[in-house]
Amino acid sequence: MLTQAQNDRITRVAPGTPMGNLMRRYWHPVAASVEVNEENPTKEVRLLGEDLVLFRSTRGVVGLIEPSCPHRKANLSYGVPEPEGIRCAYHGWLFDETGACIDQPSEPAGSKFKDKVKLKAYKTEELGGLIFAYMGPEPAPLLPNWDILTWTNVTRTINAVDMPANWLQCMDNSLDPVHFQWLHRYWGGWNIARKLPAGEGQDFDRSTLSRGREHVKVGFDRFEYGIVKRRLLEGEAEEDQWWRIGHPILFPNILRVAQDHWHSFQYRIPIDDTHTKHMLYTVVVPEPGVMVAEQGFVPYVERELYDEKGRLNNTIVPAQDEAAWVMQGPITDRTTEHLGVTDVGIILFRKMINENLQIVEDGGEPINVHRDPAKNVAIPLATEHTYYPGDDFTGGQFADKPLLPPQVEASMQ
Numbered sequence: 465m466l467t468q469a470q471n472d473r474i475t476r477v478a479p480g481t482p483m484g485n486l487m488r489r490y491w492h493p494v495a496a497s498v499e500v501n502e503e504n505p506t507k508e509v510r511l512l513g514e515d516l517v518l519f520r521s522t523r524g525v526v527g528l529i530e531p532s533c534p535h536r537k538a539n540l541s542y543g544v545p546e547p548e549g550i551r552c553a554y555h556g557w558l559f560d561e562t563g564a565c566i567d568q569p570s571e572p573a574g575s576k577f578k579d580k581v582k583l584k585a586y587k588t589e590e591l592g593g594l595i596f597a598y599m600g601p602e603p604a605p606l607l608p609n610w611d612i613l614t615w616t617n618v619t620r621t622i623n624a625v626d627m628p629a630n631w632l633q634c635m636d637n638s639l640d641p642v643h644f645q646w647l648h649r650y651w652g653g654w655n656i657a658r659k660l661p662a663g664e665g666q667d668f669d670r671s672t673l674s675r676g677r678e679h680v681k682v683g684f685d686r687f688e689y690g691i692v693k694r695r696l697l698e699g700e701a702e703e704d705q706w707w708r709i710g711h712p713i714l715f716p717n718i719l720r721v722a723q724d725h726w727h728s729f730q731y732r733i734p735i736d737d738t739h740t741k742h743m744l745y746t747v748v749v750p751e752p753g754v755m756v757a758e759q760g761f762v763p764y765v766e767r768e769l770y771d772e773k774g775r776l777n778n779t780i781v782p783a784q785d786e787a788a789w790v791m792q793g794p795i796t797d798r799t800t801e802h803l804g805v806t807d808v809g810i811i812l813f814r815k816m817i818n819e820n821l822q823i824v825e826d827g828g829e830p831i832n833v834h835r836d837p838a839k840n841v842a843i844p845l846a847t848e849h850t851y852y853p854g855d856d857f858t859g860g861q862f863a864d865k866p867l868l869p870p871q872v873e874a875s876m877q
Protein backbone atom coordinates (compact mmCIF):
# COMPACT_ATOMS: atom_id res chain seq x y z
CA MET A 465 0.00 0.00 0.00
CA LEU A 466 1.11 3.55 -0.64
CA THR A 467 0.22 6.74 1.16
CA GLN A 468 -1.93 9.17 -0.77
CA ALA A 469 1.11 11.41 -1.22
CA GLN A 470 3.18 8.52 -2.60
CA ASN A 471 0.40 7.61 -5.00
CA ASP A 472 -0.02 11.22 -6.13
CA ARG A 473 3.73 11.54 -6.71
CA ILE A 474 3.90 8.68 -9.23
CA THR A 475 0.55 9.19 -10.94
CA ARG A 476 -0.13 12.93 -11.35
CA VAL A 477 1.22 14.41 -14.57
CA ALA A 478 -0.21 17.94 -14.57
CA PRO A 479 2.30 20.72 -15.37
CA GLY A 480 4.68 21.32 -12.47
CA THR A 481 4.14 17.96 -10.76
CA PRO A 482 7.17 15.68 -10.20
CA MET A 483 5.78 12.98 -12.51
CA GLY A 484 4.74 15.61 -15.06
CA ASN A 485 8.31 16.90 -15.06
CA LEU A 486 9.70 13.38 -15.50
CA MET A 487 7.27 12.58 -18.33
CA ARG A 488 8.34 15.78 -20.08
CA ARG A 489 11.85 14.41 -20.48
CA TYR A 490 10.54 12.00 -23.12
CA TRP A 491 9.13 12.28 -26.63
CA HIS A 492 5.50 11.12 -26.77
CA PRO A 493 3.34 10.31 -29.79
CA VAL A 494 0.65 12.96 -29.88
CA ALA A 495 -1.18 11.75 -33.01
CA ALA A 496 -0.84 9.62 -36.10
CA SER A 497 0.62 11.56 -39.05
CA VAL A 498 -2.58 11.04 -41.06
CA GLU A 499 -4.64 12.81 -38.39
CA VAL A 500 -3.49 16.19 -39.66
CA ASN A 501 -3.67 16.41 -43.43
CA GLU A 502 -5.04 18.66 -46.17
CA GLU A 503 -8.63 17.77 -45.32
CA ASN A 504 -8.21 18.09 -41.54
CA PRO A 505 -5.24 20.43 -41.06
CA THR A 506 -5.73 20.97 -37.30
CA LYS A 507 -6.52 18.79 -34.31
CA GLU A 508 -7.21 19.78 -30.71
CA VAL A 509 -5.11 17.56 -28.47
CA ARG A 510 -4.42 17.28 -24.76
CA LEU A 511 -1.09 15.98 -23.51
CA LEU A 512 0.33 15.94 -19.96
CA GLY A 513 -2.50 18.14 -18.73
CA GLU A 514 -2.10 20.81 -21.41
CA ASP A 515 -4.60 21.66 -24.14
CA LEU A 516 -2.81 22.21 -27.43
CA VAL A 517 -3.47 22.55 -31.14
CA LEU A 518 -1.67 20.36 -33.63
CA PHE A 519 -1.55 21.66 -37.20
CA ARG A 520 0.03 20.88 -40.53
CA SER A 521 0.99 23.78 -42.80
CA THR A 522 0.36 23.55 -46.54
CA ARG A 523 4.10 22.87 -46.89
CA GLY A 524 3.60 19.81 -44.67
CA VAL A 525 5.33 21.18 -41.56
CA VAL A 526 3.73 20.11 -38.27
CA GLY A 527 3.31 22.50 -35.32
CA LEU A 528 2.07 21.99 -31.75
CA ILE A 529 0.98 25.25 -30.16
CA GLU A 530 -1.09 26.64 -27.32
CA PRO A 531 -4.72 26.87 -28.44
CA SER A 532 -5.60 30.52 -27.82
CA CYS A 533 -4.54 33.24 -30.21
CA PRO A 534 -2.67 35.92 -28.22
CA HIS A 535 -4.64 38.71 -29.94
CA ARG A 536 -8.26 38.17 -28.86
CA LYS A 537 -8.02 34.51 -27.81
CA ALA A 538 -9.78 32.77 -30.69
CA ASN A 539 -9.09 29.05 -30.86
CA LEU A 540 -6.39 28.38 -33.44
CA SER A 541 -7.77 24.94 -34.32
CA TYR A 542 -10.18 26.96 -36.51
CA GLY A 543 -7.25 28.60 -38.30
CA VAL A 544 -6.39 28.31 -41.98
CA PRO A 545 -3.16 26.47 -42.90
CA GLU A 546 -0.74 28.40 -45.09
CA PRO A 547 2.77 27.57 -46.35
CA GLU A 548 4.42 29.27 -43.34
CA GLY A 549 2.03 28.15 -40.59
CA ILE A 550 -1.52 28.66 -39.34
CA ARG A 551 -3.54 31.88 -39.79
CA CYS A 552 -6.05 32.76 -37.03
CA ALA A 553 -9.70 32.64 -38.10
CA TYR A 554 -10.62 35.92 -36.37
CA HIS A 555 -8.24 38.69 -37.59
CA GLY A 556 -5.68 36.76 -39.59
CA TRP A 557 -2.57 36.78 -37.42
CA LEU A 558 -0.18 34.14 -38.76
CA PHE A 559 1.95 31.84 -36.57
CA ASP A 560 4.68 29.41 -37.53
CA GLU A 561 5.55 26.08 -35.88
CA THR A 562 7.93 27.77 -33.43
CA GLY A 563 5.05 29.94 -32.13
CA ALA A 564 6.44 33.12 -33.72
CA CYS A 565 3.85 35.60 -34.99
CA ILE A 566 4.99 36.29 -38.55
CA ASP A 567 2.14 38.40 -39.90
CA GLN A 568 -0.47 40.83 -38.48
CA PRO A 569 -2.23 41.97 -41.64
CA SER A 570 -4.29 44.77 -40.03
CA GLU A 571 -1.44 46.44 -38.14
CA PRO A 572 0.29 49.43 -39.81
CA ALA A 573 2.93 48.61 -42.41
CA GLY A 574 6.36 48.32 -40.82
CA SER A 575 4.92 47.70 -37.32
CA LYS A 576 7.22 45.70 -35.03
CA PHE A 577 4.29 44.68 -32.82
CA LYS A 578 4.31 41.12 -34.13
CA ASP A 579 7.86 40.58 -32.83
CA LYS A 580 6.55 41.04 -29.27
CA VAL A 581 3.94 38.29 -29.66
CA LYS A 582 4.82 34.65 -29.16
CA LEU A 583 2.78 31.51 -28.71
CA LYS A 584 3.87 28.60 -26.58
CA ALA A 585 5.02 25.91 -29.02
CA TYR A 586 6.53 22.47 -28.57
CA LYS A 587 8.92 20.58 -30.81
CA THR A 588 7.51 17.82 -32.99
CA GLU A 589 9.04 15.18 -35.23
CA GLU A 590 7.44 12.61 -37.50
CA LEU A 591 8.68 9.05 -37.65
CA GLY A 592 7.09 5.84 -38.91
CA GLY A 593 3.64 7.38 -39.34
CA LEU A 594 3.53 9.01 -35.89
CA ILE A 595 3.86 12.62 -34.76
CA PHE A 596 5.98 12.84 -31.62
CA ALA A 597 6.09 15.85 -29.28
CA TYR A 598 8.70 16.96 -26.78
CA MET A 599 7.46 19.22 -23.98
CA GLY A 600 10.48 19.26 -21.68
CA PRO A 601 13.47 21.49 -21.03
CA GLU A 602 16.04 22.28 -23.71
CA PRO A 603 18.20 20.91 -25.12
CA ALA A 604 15.70 18.35 -26.37
CA PRO A 605 17.02 14.79 -26.50
CA LEU A 606 16.94 12.79 -29.73
CA LEU A 607 13.71 11.15 -30.74
CA PRO A 608 14.63 7.48 -30.18
CA ASN A 609 14.77 5.62 -33.46
CA TRP A 610 13.49 2.30 -32.13
CA ASP A 611 13.87 -0.56 -34.59
CA ILE A 612 10.25 -0.97 -35.68
CA LEU A 613 9.76 2.76 -36.25
CA THR A 614 12.52 2.74 -38.86
CA TRP A 615 12.26 -0.62 -40.63
CA THR A 616 11.55 -0.61 -44.35
CA ASN A 617 9.68 -3.29 -46.31
CA VAL A 618 7.10 -3.77 -43.56
CA THR A 619 3.38 -3.01 -43.17
CA ARG A 620 2.34 -0.60 -40.42
CA THR A 621 -1.01 0.16 -38.78
CA ILE A 622 -1.97 2.42 -35.88
CA ASN A 623 -5.06 2.50 -33.69
CA ALA A 624 -5.88 4.26 -30.45
CA VAL A 625 -8.51 4.86 -27.82
CA ASP A 626 -8.77 7.56 -25.13
CA MET A 627 -9.61 6.19 -21.70
CA PRO A 628 -10.71 7.71 -18.37
CA ALA A 629 -7.81 6.11 -16.48
CA ASN A 630 -4.49 7.35 -15.16
CA TRP A 631 -1.38 6.31 -17.13
CA LEU A 632 0.21 4.28 -14.30
CA GLN A 633 -2.52 1.69 -13.93
CA CYS A 634 -2.09 1.05 -17.66
CA MET A 635 1.67 0.52 -17.25
CA ASP A 636 1.34 -1.47 -14.01
CA ASN A 637 -0.52 -3.98 -16.14
CA SER A 638 2.59 -4.60 -18.26
CA LEU A 639 4.56 -5.59 -15.16
CA ASP A 640 1.88 -8.10 -14.23
CA PRO A 641 2.15 -11.13 -16.53
CA VAL A 642 -0.26 -13.28 -14.51
CA HIS A 643 -3.28 -11.25 -15.53
CA PHE A 644 -3.01 -12.98 -18.88
CA GLN A 645 -4.52 -16.16 -17.45
CA TRP A 646 -7.40 -14.42 -15.75
CA LEU A 647 -8.23 -11.22 -17.58
CA HIS A 648 -7.61 -12.55 -21.08
CA ARG A 649 -8.23 -16.28 -20.85
CA TYR A 650 -10.89 -16.59 -18.21
CA TRP A 651 -12.81 -13.28 -18.21
CA GLY A 652 -12.11 -12.63 -21.87
CA GLY A 653 -13.09 -16.18 -22.80
CA TRP A 654 -16.27 -15.91 -20.78
CA ASN A 655 -17.24 -12.67 -22.50
CA ILE A 656 -16.38 -13.88 -25.98
CA ALA A 657 -18.40 -17.05 -25.49
CA ARG A 658 -21.42 -14.96 -24.35
CA LYS A 659 -21.19 -12.22 -26.96
CA LEU A 660 -20.16 -13.78 -30.23
CA PRO A 661 -22.53 -15.94 -32.27
CA ALA A 662 -22.13 -19.73 -31.99
CA GLY A 663 -19.19 -20.89 -34.04
CA GLU A 664 -17.41 -17.51 -34.02
CA GLY A 665 -16.46 -17.50 -30.37
CA GLN A 666 -14.64 -20.13 -28.44
CA ASP A 667 -15.65 -22.87 -26.07
CA PHE A 668 -15.65 -21.78 -22.47
CA ASP A 669 -15.96 -23.65 -19.26
CA ARG A 670 -14.94 -22.75 -15.76
CA SER A 671 -12.29 -25.45 -15.53
CA THR A 672 -8.61 -24.58 -15.60
CA LEU A 673 -8.57 -25.24 -19.35
CA SER A 674 -10.15 -21.85 -19.95
CA ARG A 675 -7.65 -20.13 -17.71
CA GLY A 676 -4.66 -20.85 -19.92
CA ARG A 677 -1.47 -22.48 -18.75
CA GLU A 678 -0.20 -21.64 -15.27
CA HIS A 679 2.77 -19.32 -14.89
CA VAL A 680 5.56 -21.35 -13.27
CA LYS A 681 7.60 -18.23 -12.68
CA VAL A 682 7.96 -14.63 -13.82
CA GLY A 683 11.20 -12.65 -14.08
CA PHE A 684 12.00 -8.96 -14.37
CA ASP A 685 15.40 -7.50 -15.22
CA ARG A 686 16.46 -3.91 -15.42
CA PHE A 687 18.21 -2.94 -18.63
CA GLU A 688 19.33 0.36 -20.06
CA TYR A 689 15.94 1.36 -21.48
CA GLY A 690 13.66 -0.02 -18.76
CA ILE A 691 12.67 -3.52 -17.69
CA VAL A 692 12.67 -6.87 -19.50
CA LYS A 693 9.73 -9.07 -18.59
CA ARG A 694 10.00 -12.86 -18.78
CA ARG A 695 7.64 -15.70 -18.06
CA LEU A 696 7.87 -19.50 -17.83
CA LEU A 697 4.60 -21.30 -18.41
CA GLU A 698 3.68 -24.82 -17.42
CA GLY A 699 5.23 -27.28 -19.88
CA GLU A 700 7.99 -24.92 -21.07
CA ALA A 701 11.71 -25.28 -20.40
CA GLU A 702 14.05 -22.54 -19.24
CA GLU A 703 15.74 -22.72 -22.67
CA ASP A 704 12.57 -21.39 -24.25
CA GLN A 705 12.79 -17.85 -25.63
CA TRP A 706 9.86 -16.84 -23.44
CA TRP A 707 12.18 -17.28 -20.48
CA ARG A 708 15.57 -16.52 -22.06
CA ILE A 709 14.61 -13.40 -24.00
CA GLY A 710 11.26 -12.04 -22.86
CA HIS A 711 10.20 -8.62 -24.06
CA PRO A 712 10.82 -5.07 -22.91
CA ILE A 713 8.97 -2.29 -21.16
CA LEU A 714 10.55 0.99 -22.27
CA PHE A 715 10.61 3.48 -19.43
CA PRO A 716 8.35 5.15 -18.65
CA ASN A 717 5.30 4.24 -20.73
CA ILE A 718 5.83 1.89 -23.67
CA LEU A 719 5.31 -1.87 -23.90
CA ARG A 720 6.81 -3.87 -26.74
CA VAL A 721 4.93 -7.03 -27.60
CA ALA A 722 5.63 -9.25 -30.57
CA GLN A 723 4.93 -12.65 -31.97
CA ASP A 724 6.03 -14.35 -35.15
CA HIS A 725 5.83 -11.72 -37.91
CA TRP A 726 4.25 -8.86 -35.99
CA HIS A 727 5.88 -6.42 -33.61
CA SER A 728 3.99 -3.83 -31.66
CA PHE A 729 4.42 -0.88 -29.36
CA GLN A 730 1.70 -0.09 -26.89
CA TYR A 731 2.05 3.56 -25.92
CA ARG A 732 0.25 4.65 -22.75
CA ILE A 733 0.25 8.38 -23.35
CA PRO A 734 -0.81 10.57 -20.41
CA ILE A 735 -3.51 13.00 -21.54
CA ASP A 736 -3.89 14.34 -18.00
CA ASP A 737 -4.10 12.97 -14.45
CA THR A 738 -7.18 10.88 -15.14
CA HIS A 739 -7.03 10.16 -18.89
CA THR A 740 -4.67 8.14 -21.06
CA LYS A 741 -4.45 7.54 -24.79
CA HIS A 742 -3.67 3.90 -25.58
CA MET A 743 -2.00 3.82 -28.95
CA LEU A 744 -1.19 0.49 -30.60
CA TYR A 745 1.51 0.70 -33.26
CA THR A 746 1.88 -2.52 -35.21
CA VAL A 747 4.49 -3.54 -37.76
CA VAL A 748 4.23 -6.75 -39.77
CA VAL A 749 7.46 -8.18 -41.19
CA PRO A 750 7.16 -10.32 -44.34
CA GLU A 751 8.77 -13.72 -44.82
CA PRO A 752 12.47 -13.45 -45.65
CA GLY A 753 12.95 -12.49 -49.30
CA VAL A 754 9.39 -11.22 -49.76
CA MET A 755 8.86 -7.57 -50.76
CA VAL A 756 5.66 -5.88 -49.58
CA ALA A 757 3.90 -2.98 -51.30
CA GLU A 758 5.17 0.46 -50.25
CA GLN A 759 2.64 2.18 -47.97
CA GLY A 760 1.78 5.70 -49.09
CA PHE A 761 0.74 6.48 -45.53
CA VAL A 762 0.24 4.59 -42.30
CA PRO A 763 -3.48 4.04 -41.68
CA TYR A 764 -5.01 5.09 -38.38
CA VAL A 765 -8.23 3.96 -36.69
CA GLU A 766 -9.82 5.30 -33.51
CA ARG A 767 -11.31 2.46 -31.49
CA GLU A 768 -14.44 2.55 -29.31
CA LEU A 769 -13.99 1.98 -25.59
CA TYR A 770 -17.63 1.09 -24.92
CA ASP A 771 -20.08 -1.28 -26.61
CA GLU A 772 -23.64 -0.52 -27.69
CA LYS A 773 -24.84 -1.12 -24.11
CA GLY A 774 -22.41 1.42 -22.71
CA ARG A 775 -20.24 -1.30 -21.17
CA LEU A 776 -16.51 -1.66 -21.69
CA ASN A 777 -15.58 -3.58 -24.85
CA ASN A 778 -13.88 -6.88 -24.08
CA THR A 779 -13.78 -9.22 -27.05
CA ILE A 780 -10.22 -8.44 -28.17
CA VAL A 781 -7.11 -8.65 -25.99
CA PRO A 782 -6.16 -4.92 -25.95
CA ALA A 783 -9.77 -3.99 -25.10
CA GLN A 784 -9.67 -6.42 -22.18
CA ASP A 785 -6.57 -4.64 -20.85
CA GLU A 786 -8.21 -1.27 -21.35
CA ALA A 787 -11.34 -2.48 -19.57
CA ALA A 788 -9.24 -3.56 -16.58
CA TRP A 789 -7.56 -0.14 -16.41
CA VAL A 790 -10.83 1.77 -16.64
CA MET A 791 -12.59 -0.45 -14.10
CA GLN A 792 -9.90 0.46 -11.54
CA GLY A 793 -11.31 4.01 -11.48
CA PRO A 794 -9.78 7.28 -12.71
CA ILE A 795 -6.69 6.82 -10.52
CA THR A 796 -6.16 3.43 -8.86
CA ASP A 797 -6.45 3.77 -5.08
CA ARG A 798 -3.06 2.43 -4.04
CA THR A 799 -3.66 3.38 -0.40
CA THR A 800 -5.91 0.34 0.07
CA GLU A 801 -4.47 -2.18 -2.42
CA HIS A 802 -2.90 -5.49 -1.37
CA LEU A 803 0.02 -6.62 -3.52
CA GLY A 804 0.79 -10.36 -3.62
CA VAL A 805 3.94 -12.25 -4.59
CA THR A 806 3.05 -12.07 -8.27
CA ASP A 807 3.11 -8.27 -8.10
CA VAL A 808 6.89 -8.12 -7.77
CA GLY A 809 7.22 -6.49 -11.21
CA ILE A 810 4.84 -3.71 -10.21
CA ILE A 811 6.91 -3.05 -7.10
CA LEU A 812 10.11 -2.93 -9.18
CA PHE A 813 8.52 -0.51 -11.65
CA ARG A 814 7.37 1.85 -8.89
CA LYS A 815 10.88 1.75 -7.44
CA MET A 816 12.30 2.68 -10.83
CA ILE A 817 9.83 5.56 -11.17
CA ASN A 818 10.74 6.91 -7.73
CA GLU A 819 14.46 6.67 -8.49
CA ASN A 820 14.03 8.62 -11.69
CA LEU A 821 11.78 11.23 -10.08
CA GLN A 822 14.60 11.82 -7.62
CA ILE A 823 17.20 12.02 -10.41
CA VAL A 824 15.19 14.73 -12.17
CA GLU A 825 14.65 16.62 -8.93
CA ASP A 826 18.41 16.50 -8.34
CA GLY A 827 19.01 18.02 -11.77
CA GLY A 828 20.06 14.80 -13.52
CA GLU A 829 18.96 12.92 -16.62
CA PRO A 830 16.55 9.99 -16.18
CA ILE A 831 17.05 6.64 -17.93
CA ASN A 832 16.11 6.01 -21.55
CA VAL A 833 16.89 9.55 -22.72
CA HIS A 834 18.90 9.42 -25.95
CA ARG A 835 21.52 11.96 -26.99
CA ASP A 836 24.13 10.08 -29.02
CA PRO A 837 23.30 10.17 -32.77
CA ALA A 838 25.71 7.29 -33.45
CA LYS A 839 23.67 5.00 -31.20
CA ASN A 840 20.28 6.26 -32.34
CA VAL A 841 20.02 4.01 -35.37
CA ALA A 842 17.27 1.37 -35.51
CA ILE A 843 17.78 0.65 -31.81
CA PRO A 844 17.23 -3.13 -31.57
CA LEU A 845 14.84 -4.48 -28.97
CA ALA A 846 14.93 -8.18 -28.15
CA THR A 847 11.58 -9.94 -28.30
CA GLU A 848 10.96 -13.64 -28.03
CA HIS A 849 9.81 -15.84 -30.91
CA THR A 850 9.74 -13.17 -33.58
CA TYR A 851 11.06 -12.63 -37.09
CA TYR A 852 13.52 -9.79 -37.23
CA PRO A 853 14.38 -8.29 -40.66
CA GLY A 854 17.63 -9.70 -41.92
CA ASP A 855 17.18 -12.93 -40.00
CA ASP A 856 15.23 -15.92 -41.17
CA PHE A 857 14.36 -17.53 -37.86
CA THR A 858 12.26 -16.54 -34.91
CA GLY A 859 14.07 -14.63 -32.24
CA GLY A 860 16.04 -12.88 -34.97
CA GLN A 861 19.43 -11.68 -33.89
CA PHE A 862 18.44 -12.46 -30.31
CA ALA A 863 17.71 -16.17 -30.71
CA ASP A 864 20.96 -17.22 -29.02
CA LYS A 865 20.85 -14.54 -26.37
CA PRO A 866 21.81 -15.98 -22.99
CA LEU A 867 19.59 -15.68 -19.96
CA LEU A 868 19.75 -12.21 -18.47
CA PRO A 869 21.07 -12.05 -14.91
CA PRO A 870 17.89 -11.91 -12.88
CA GLN A 871 17.77 -9.07 -10.40
CA VAL A 872 14.21 -9.71 -9.42
CA GLU A 873 12.56 -13.04 -9.95
CA ALA A 874 9.46 -14.39 -8.35
CA SER A 875 8.49 -17.98 -8.09
CA MET A 876 4.80 -18.61 -8.40
CA GLN A 877 5.04 -21.61 -6.09
Ligand code: FES
Pocket residue numbers: 533534535536537538552553554555556557
Ligand atom coordinates in the same frame (compact mmCIF):
# COMPACT_ATOMS: atom_id res chain seq x y z
S1 FES B 1 -8.04 36.61 -32.26
FE1 FES B 1 -6.55 35.75 -33.52
S2 FES B 1 -6.06 37.32 -34.90
FE2 FES B 1 -7.51 38.20 -33.57
Ligand SMILES: [Fe+2]
Pocket residue numbers: 637643644647648781785
Ligand atom coordinates in the same frame (compact mmCIF):
# COMPACT_ATOMS: atom_id res chain seq x y z
FE1 LIG C 1 -3.01 -7.87 -21.00
